[in-house]
Amino acid sequence: MTTLAALAATIAARKGADPDSSWTAKLLAKGPEKCAEKFGEEAIEAIIEAVKGDRAGLTAEAADVLYHLLVMLAARDVTLDDVLAELARRQGQSGLAEKAARKG
Numbered sequence: 001m002t003t004l005a006a007l008a009a010t011i012a013a014r015k016g017a018d019p020d021s022s023w024t025a026k027l028l029a030k031g032p033e034k035c036a037e038k039f040g041e042e043a044i045e046a047i048i049e050a051v052k053g054d055r056a057g058l059t060a061e062a063a064d065v066l067y068h069l070l071v072m073l074a075a076r077d078v079t080l081d082d083v084l085a086e087l088a089r090r091q092g093q094s095g096l097a098e099k100a101a102r103k104g
Ligand SMILES: N=c1c2ncn([C@@H]3O[C@H](COP(=O)(O)OP(=O)(O)OP(=O)(O)O)[C@@H](O)[C@H]3O)c2ncn1[C@@H]1O[C@H](COP(=O)(O)O)[C@@H](O)[C@H]1O
Pocket: 007, 010, 014, 021, 022, 023, 024, 025, 063, 064, 067
């Protein structure tokens, strides 16, 4: 199992857990809107590190972004496998071709 899949499984297991027992359970208990807000905050922190060009800072913030993305997805019952299936569906299609197809 990849690290990302293991993290997604841990997060899924935290759903309905005692909020005092875990940071993830506490965040999920606050609802999908709070999870989305937290993801947005972490994304902005990653953007700041990317603009600064701080590799270590960006690496740490990117880890926060991935964790909070998985929490936000779990809060809305979207699984990592759902997202990976969407990415797989897009494989082999260039981004430019996809954009052209969308514009019809
Ligand atoms: N990867 C993470 C992870 N990344 C970040 N965080 C937490 O996310 C929080 C967000 O950081 P902030 O700086 O925003 O925290 P804060 O300032 O206290 O938050 P606010 O009070 O401002 O809302 C921190 O408390 C971090 O500890 C994480 N918490 C958990 N995980 C993973 O999730 C697993 C399960 O964790 P628990 O649910 O706590 O058991 C862990 O083993 C890890 O693998």
